[in-house]
Amino acid sequence: MYAFDYVRPQTLKEAAAALRKSDQARFLAGGQSLVQALRLRLARPPLLIDLRAIDELNGIRVANNVVSIGAMTRHADVAAAKEVQRAIPALARVAAGIGDRQVRNQGTLGGSLANADPAADYPAAVLGLGATIVTSKREIPADKFFLGLFETALKPGEIIVRVDFPQPLRAGYAKFRHPASRFALVGVFVCDTTSGVRVAVTGAGPCAFRVKRMEKVLAKAFTPQAIEKIVLPAEGLNSDIHAAADYRAHLVTVMAQRAVTAAAKL
Amino acid sequence: MSASVLGQSVRRKEDYRFLTGAGTYTDDVSVPGQLYAYFLRSPHAHARIRSIDTQAARAAPGVAAVFVGADLAGQVNGLPCGWLITGLDGQPMKEPPHPPLAQGKVRYVGDALAMVVAASLDQAKDAAESIAVDYEVLPAVVDPAQACAPGAPLVHDEVPANTCYVWGLGDKAAVDAAFAQAGHVTTLAFVNNRLIPNAIEPRAALAQYSRGDDSYTLHVTSQNPHVERLLMTAFVLNLPEHKVRVIAPDVGGGFGSKIFLYPEETVLTWAARQVNRPIKWTAERSESFLADAHGRDHVTRAELALTKDGKFLALRVHTTAAMGAYLSTFASCIPTILYATLLAGQYSTPRIYCEVTAVFTHTAPVDAYRGAGRPEATYVVERLVETAARELKIDPAEIRRRNFITQFPYQTPVALCYDTGNYPATLNEALRLADVAGFESRRKEAESRGKLRGIGYSAYIEACGLAPSNVAGSLGARAGLFEAAEVRVHPTGKVTVFTGSHSHGQGHETTFAQVVAERLGSSVEDVDVVHGDTGRIVFGMGTYGSRSLAVGGTAIVRAVDKVIAKGKKIAAHLLEAAEGDIEFAGGKFTVAGTDRELPFAQVALSAYVPHNYPLDKLEPGLDETAFYDPTNFTFPAGCHICEVEIDRATGETRIVNFTAVDDFGKVVNPMIVEGQVHGGLAQGIGQALLEACVYDRETGQLVTGSLMDYALPRSDDLPSFRVATQETPCTHNPLGVKGCGEAGAIGAPAAVMNAITDALWPLGIRDLPMPATPQTVWRALQSAPKPRGTRA
């Protein structure tokens, strides 16, 4: 680790003030991605702004068919929250399937989204549910949030405050785990709403993306059979020693079918 | 008298300190004034070092010293290899120098080329970043199959075709003749995948030099501190052996990877004197991936000749085995002495020929890893046997029965002489425990859920307790293969055992205490076991090859017997009887046929308070040492049966049942043995389903350089194992024990792959590479000759 300065603001305002000291500052949430990067000397921020004491970033609320989850809410807390389990059980399942117990007790929703790992689970849920990312500056619809590999619409210094998830009719998530990292080799979140079906994929591309062809077909028939023959072109999909692009394309179809089955069961 | 403590699942004495964080690992040891070392490692697989500029690093804050290869030249020799293999051409193997810090060239990604010593680790790292190395990057070869190809880049200029040796065992002409007349030949070609050991505790060392008496103390994560000291002092650093103390305190797993003498602790020890300060180094996980010795990495073509009714006639095996960039301590004997000699397996195959080409590649050194040669041999034999059974439509259990060795002692055509065994017994018990009879209905039920279910066997043999020294010496061993023990009886009759064997997870402190307590009629609590310290223990060869109990335990028994013999002399004096009339049992010396007796503790007291004592005939004290050199290997064997289900849609394989019935001879502590089996199975299953070390073929970069890409088995990858033991006592050691540490890793890979290929056989799939990852299985399913194949 390189040496860095550290502050622990109590409010968003204090955080903004801290930011003014250094435009290279990084936020520290659960540290499950950032600390690794620091330890491996892959990141060299002069200042860490620890978000863990800011109350405004915490908590889960359900109102008007919207589940609002504070950015600093731990994966374990989302997984265990009765209100999430009731309103959007698939979202609780996504959180419960992230990493291991230690990671879930530290890692946060905001950290996962800001980090935008191509294999992270939450992005599929956020995009699949058509959520809104509320930041210290504005509201960003999920469709406009994930821009590329570890790249989001967040501007420097912009803090994710919470995420608003509209409650769907039904939703399901199927994850094919990476054999080593247990991130998503391919994960597909399928969501049925009054305004249509959304299918969001993680692990297969540089960032989470939707599969409109599946959405159209599923809007007519919400069954796994309906999408059996829809296979993404391999071109442009991630390819590595664990899964070449064609295998990932195939897994997208299989996981989408399983997500539909999971959703239909609810 | 209480029931025998042998065969009891005594709770492990060491677990209290491990489970409560009270253990002392190398990194836990800190001394005043200690500095920290960081090794700068090559980012290239192969490069000429044009220049290294360390000026800025030397001036960096906190830096005490920076050493590069040139600084060591003339003072620190290359690391030695402990086994000389002589090739088919009669020539000794090629032993290119292995400088602890690269000189002139780097030969694998991770090859250390500089050591920075600083007041803190971060300062050492900061300074290392300012070292400017001018590399001329050269082409690399990482695949053993390509290493001898014409034009392949040379790892060492003085080693043509990258060939360390071409070695053979067996009667080639007789084997070729048998093949010419065979009714059936089964052929397989496969890679035994390269593995990265990943002990939970990374390697670490703390080197201290004492100016006061010109002595050194090295704490190091070693499985065999005496060997470490001998190699380091006599061959590399030219230090007086008696001035160097090597301590291997609590060690968190080794699996072979901590047997070897590594560059890091060698440079550390040397440098501790140069800077006159203690120096500590602890590997990070990334360094473990790069620079621990790896395992396996064989490319093999194997053929089995049979009669039409499944009687084995001959076996022919050609293997290319990677050594990596340099010869690690025991690298050369793994794919030869510990591999080819095991190819008879449990079978009476009359003719066997094996040829091994050992090659250098631009990769980390390859050496012993749990099983070391024997998993590779078992894989060859058991994949061939199962495939032959399927080709000949003979039940896989039946084909094994037809070929089992049943008469002992049995001299194999590949140099070993099995003393005892009962292979039908382990097979039959495994068949019963695994409910093989019910498999077909389980398979049908799985089919109704869209799953492919398969069952596979592995009837393995292993050779443990490598021995005897003189025979090994004639085969090229440069070390002895005995073990030493001292049994020190204190005046109160309590006992401290000093063993040259080392425990890094095996539970010696409990098992060895049981052995001694049983023999002395005392309790396990009254016996402490000390290991891992050249300053306290007379000598030792350490722990590897499942030898601890068979060899180390026997040395202890011999020392205990000397204690008892001396005790009888003392007791005879005290009881005023003839020595020949004294019996020892249940912790008491008795005059035969009388009720005159003395407890052991009282005799011990007399030895240390020799008031009424035969001082004219007998020395005081009760402390005996024994060295034991076994007359033969021991031969644990067993039968593993694996049942898998394959998800057709994703290619994912789940192990739904795994049964292991092993014959380890006498079992001293069933719980510890079961734990060893579980761990071994996990690693064997890891090799079959998950683990693969991958180097990029073009750049030689280690692609699987972290746990994000190198898949270790996790608990939920494994089923609940069904394990049992059968017992044919070893005939040539007093405990009748054989060894159990490696069996799981030896037997499991073939069982898993036989199960997977069984599930896929109806689809026309005959073989799959390890690890059978979901992608690998899915691809095979995609191109299956009979995609909708059903069972005959």
Ligand SMILES: Cc1cc2nc3c(=O)[nH]c(=O)nc-3n(C[C@H](O)[C@H](O)[C@H](O)COP(=O)(O)OP(=O)(O)OC[C@H]3O[C@@H](n4cnc5c(N)ncnc54)[C@H](O)[C@@H]3O)c2cc1C
């Ligand atoms: C062993 C292991 C296994 C894992 N497995 C999985 C898995 O299976 N699936 C999965 O999805 N993830 C997995 N993760 C990642 C985990 O979910 C992390 O928690 C997550 O990626 C980052 O969240 P964090 O709170 O730890 O953020 P940090 O590591 O603290 O921060 C990550 C980045 O986000 C920025 N950031 C954090 N909070 C905010 C905010 N509110 N506003 C703006 N920027 C912010 C930080 O500045 C930093 O750049 C795993 C991690 C580990 C260590």
